Amino acid sequence: MARPTDVEALRDELKTVGERGLITRGLGRSYGDPAQNAGGTVLDLTDWDTILDVDTAAPNVRVQAGISLDRLLRALLPLGLWLPVVPGTRQVTVGGAIAADVHGKNHHVDGSFGNHVSEFDILLASGDIVTAAPDGDNAELFWATVGGMGLTGVVLEATIQLKEVETSYFVVDTDRTANLSQMLTALETGDDDYTYSVAWFDTATTGDSLGRGVIMRGNTASREALDPDQRRAALEFAAPQRGRVPFELPVGLVNRFSAKAFNALWYAKSPRHRTDEIQDITQFFHPLDIVGDWNRVYGPKGFCQYQFVVPFGEEAAFTTIVETIAQSDHVSSLNVLKRFGPGNRAPLSFPISGWTLAVDLPVRAGLDALLNHLDQLVLAAGGRIYLAKDSRISAATFAQMYPRLDEFRASRARFDPTHTFRSDLSRRLDL
Amino acid sequence: MINALGIPQHILLLGGTSDIALAIAETYAAQAPNLTVTLAARSGDRRDAAVQQLSAKGCTVSAVDFEALDTASHGALIAGIDGDIDLAIVAFGLLGDPEEAWTDVEVARELAEVNYVGAVTTGVALAARIRTQGHGVIVALSSVAGERPRRSNFVYGSTKAGFDAFYTGLGEALRELGGRVLVVRPGFVKSKMTDGLDPAPLATTPEAVAEAVVAAVRDGKEQIWVPGTMRVVMSGLRHVPRVIFRRLPV
Numbered sequence: 263m264a265r266p267t268d269v270e271a272l273r274d275e276l277k278t279v280g281e282r283g284l285i286t287r288g289l290g291r292s293y294g295d296p297a298q299n300a301g302g303t304v305l306d307l308t309d310w311d312t313i314l315d316v317d318t319a320a321p322n323v324r325v326q327a328g329i330s331l332d333r334l335l336r337a338l339l340p341l342g343l344w345l346p347v348v349p350g351t352r353q354v355t356v357g358g359a360i361a362a363d364v365h366g367k368n369h370h371v372d373g374s375f376g377n378h379v380s381e382f383d384i385l386l387a388s389g390d391i392v393t394a395a396p397d398g399d400n401a402e403l404f405w406a407t408v409g410g411m412g413l414t415g416v417v418l419e420a421t422i423q424l425k426e427v428e429t430s431y432f433v434v435d436t437d438r439t440a441n442l443s444q445m446l447t448a449l450e451t452g453d454d455d456y457t458y459s460v461a462w463f464d465t466a467t468t469g470d471s472l473g474r475g476v477i478m479r480g481n482t483a484s485r486e487a488l489d490p491d492q493r494r495a496a497l498e499f500a501a502p503q504r505g506r507v508p509f510e511l512p513v514g515l516v517n518r519f520s521a522k523a524f525n526a527l528w529y530a531k532s533p534r535h536r537t538d539e540i541q542d543i544t545q546f547f548h549p550l551d552i553v554g555d556w557n558r559v560y561g562p563k564g565f566c567q568y569q570f571v572v573p574f575g576e577e578a579a580f581t582t583i584v585e586t587i588a589q590s591d592h593v594s595s596l597n598v599l600k601r602f603g604p605g606n607r608a609p610l611s612f613p614i615s616g617w618t619l620a621v622d623l624p625v626r627a628g629l630d631a632l633l634n635h636l637d638q639l640v641l642a643a644g645g646r647i648y649l650a651k652d653s654r655i656s657a658a659t660f661a662q663m664y665p666r667l668d669e670f671r672a673s674r675a676r677f678d679p680t681h682t683f684r685s686d687l688s689r690r691l692d693l
Numbered sequence: 694m695i696n697a698l699g700i701p702q703h704i705l706l707l708g709g710t711s712d713i714a715l716a717i718a719e720t721y722a723a724q725a726p727n728l729t730v731t732l733a734a735r736s737g738d739r740r741d742a743a744v745q746q747l748s749a750k751g752c753t754v755s756a757v758d759f760e761a762l763d764t765a766s767h768g769a770l771i772a773g774i775d776g777d778i779d780l781a782i783v784a785f786g787l788l789g790d791p792e793e794a795w796t797d798v799e800v801a802r803e804l805a806e807v808n809y810v811g812a813v814t815t816g817v818a819l820a821a822r823i824r825t826q827g828h829g830v831i832v833a834l835s836s837v838a839g840e841r842p843r844r845s846n847f848v849y850g851s852t853k854a855g856f857d858a859f860y861t862g863l864g865e866a867l868r869e870l871g872g873r874v875l876v877v878r879p880g881f882v883k884s885k886m887t888d889g890l891d892p893a894p895l896a897t898t899p900e901a902v903a904e905a906v907v908a909a910v911r912d913g914k915e916q917i918w919v920p921g922t923m924r925v926v927m928s929g930l931r932h933v934p935r936v937i938f939r940r941l942p943v
């Protein structure tokens with residue numbers, strides 16, 4: 263692990279790189295192996311975390327790529343500014359957000375992170391620093407880097423366009439649906455009225471209540487919407503951590519039955535229909551932070567995230583996939599469903615118009631067979647899986663899911679012909 | 694890489710025609726479409742058949758010539774294998790005729806060279822690969838016979854005792870470098886190697902050993918006995934006084 267603090271030290275790393283190459287790491291919040299490089303160098307960029315310039319008129323912000331979204335949001339909010347895309351955790355870096363082209367609850371309205379980057383400076387394998395923007399001479403480099411999992415170079419600085427907000431609160435509507443088809447219909451008809459939308463559902467029930475769930479949708483709150491108390495600190499970063507899982511629970515505690523119980527409880531405790539509730543950032547954006555270290559309840563063996571998207575029109579395939587999970591003896595507690603809007607120009611960017619679902623399955627015997635099967639269902643429906651959460655798909659299946667992979671490979675060959683930038687992910691999937 | 698679910702992309706079988714090694718490869722093949730397998734074995738019909746067998750399971754198979762006795766060749770052979778070796782199975786070995794083995798110098802020497810010396814040279818060569826790769830798992834097929842050698846086949850037992858000690862130590866050495874060694878101690882396995890012998894108590898099969906190995910690799914274990922009850926039996930037997938041990942029907 264290398265921690266260079268200036269450009270010269272970075273260039274030295276490039277010059278002395280070994281046969282196993284080098285990969286940049288942000289906060290390591292990817293689920294799989296994109297920021298790992300067995301036998302090679304891993305470049306920790308988290309010391310590169312300065313806010314270089316805020317332009318409140320544009321509005322935009324210029325930052326070093328190792329800064330976390332959490333710190334950035336805390337600095338921007340008092341100025342009435344907000345990041346255009348925030349993923350399910352704030353503990354990711356700007357570099358990581360570009361490299362995975364992350365999405366938030368507002369993808370159907372605002373697209374992914376790369377859509378809001380107006381330019382960045384990237385250090386290439388040659389040692390040159392190049393400025394790239396979505397259009398113009400370096401557009402190919404720009405779009406290969408967005409979603410490119412760190413394989414084109416090291417993003418050093420980036421300029422991100424911002425949103426203006428009056429408060430740090432959200433006005434939220436919650437709806438409970440009795441089954442999956444009700445859920446899909448509700449999302450289809452109502453989503454466009456909300457900037458942020460996400461649904462959680464139960465993947466453990468089968469039959470008539472297959473996919474029953476809870477939809478949470480909202481918009482940023484205006485000052486008028488707040489009560490006087492909240493108004494006094496309208497732009498405060500209200501993100502209390504409400505409790506933690508203090509230790510690793512013994513394996514086996516999260517078994518099919520407890521996970522089922524969790525699913526049922528979550529469903530039961532959610533309101534049938536509630537409108538105009540004011541929620542803070544944590545309640546609305548990161549409800550799992552309420553139980554910090556949520557992943558610990560799975561015990562030391564951990565779990566496997568599986569996130570896929572299938573295009574609109576493939577609702578039957580989507581339902582089959584949910585059924586397949588529900589009927590297996592693997593139970594996910596955390597199931598997040600969303601509608602994606604159109605994708606962008608990046609060849610490896612994950613989002614495409616359609617339904618996306620993320621599930622969290624404890625690792626145990628037989629999981630591989632289930633996930634291999636799901637891969638095939640997703641592929642047959644014209645869908646794909648998300649690289650930032652993958653740790654197991656095969657190179658061949660991946661290549662079929664991403665028809666523009668060769669375009670990415672050509673760009674990689676152009677900007678890094680000798681593959682200085684490599685990771686366990688790039689070797690595993692032959693990127 | 695061995696993925697998050699414990700499944701490798703590329704397996705190297707040393708002793709590529711061993712029933713146990715093939716059963717392990719087949720178990721992975723059933724879970725991993727596109728598994729790549731390199732079969733290191735002596736050329737011939739048995740190796741061709743093994744290539745066929747694994748290809749039929751959807752594996753991409755290539756064969757390389759491997760002679761356990763040619764210890765000088767092991768370094769270059771293993772260094773020359775393309776792509777990361779995610780999992781290597783050290784499965785070659787001779788059982789030999791136990792009475793010949795302790796009375797005939799040549800038979801004893803061959804057993805010792807194949808089972809111990811050859812295993813050490815391949816182990817060192819594999820370790821060099823793991824050091825540069827920064828990852829990799831070695832599955833070393835030891836035997837309960839090495840835990841407490843018996844009068845009935847102590848030459849074999851002694852080679853496995855050395856083998857077991859070497860790979861156990863290698864596991865310690867590779868731990869900090871991203872590597873791992875799984876030492877597998879099967880009891881009596883009904884296979885080609887034991888054809889014609891009377892199965893001992895708690896006899897097992899190549900398929901059962903394979904299942905146990907795949908689960909142990911997934912769970913990050915460093916040693917297993919197959920069947921698992923062997924562990925208890927052996928820890929008991931290790932402490933039985935010699936005068937009694939020699940009378941036991943084991």
Ligand SMILES: Cc1cc2nc3c(=O)[nH]c(=O)nc-3n(C[C@H](O)[C@H](O)[C@H](O)COP(=O)(O)OP(=O)(O)OC[C@H]3O[C@@H](n4cnc5c(N)ncnc54)[C@H](O)[C@@H]3O)c2cc1C
Pocket residue numbers: 285286287288289290291292293296297307327328348349350351353354355356357358359361362363364365366410411412413415416417418650651
């Ligand atoms: C609880 C949780 C919830 C999540 N929710 C979401 C979600 O809702 N939506 C979503 O899209 N994702 C989500 N993710 C995934 C996460 O957003 C991505 O994995 C993100 O890339 C992690 O950023 P990081 O800084 O930790 O990067 P790392 O994990 O360290 O690295 C990720 C990739 O970025 C590359 N990289 C990092 N910095 C640079 C740089 N400066 N230049 C070039 N390449 C670089 C690395 O090489 C690597 O390929 C979630 C993850 C967690 C743990």
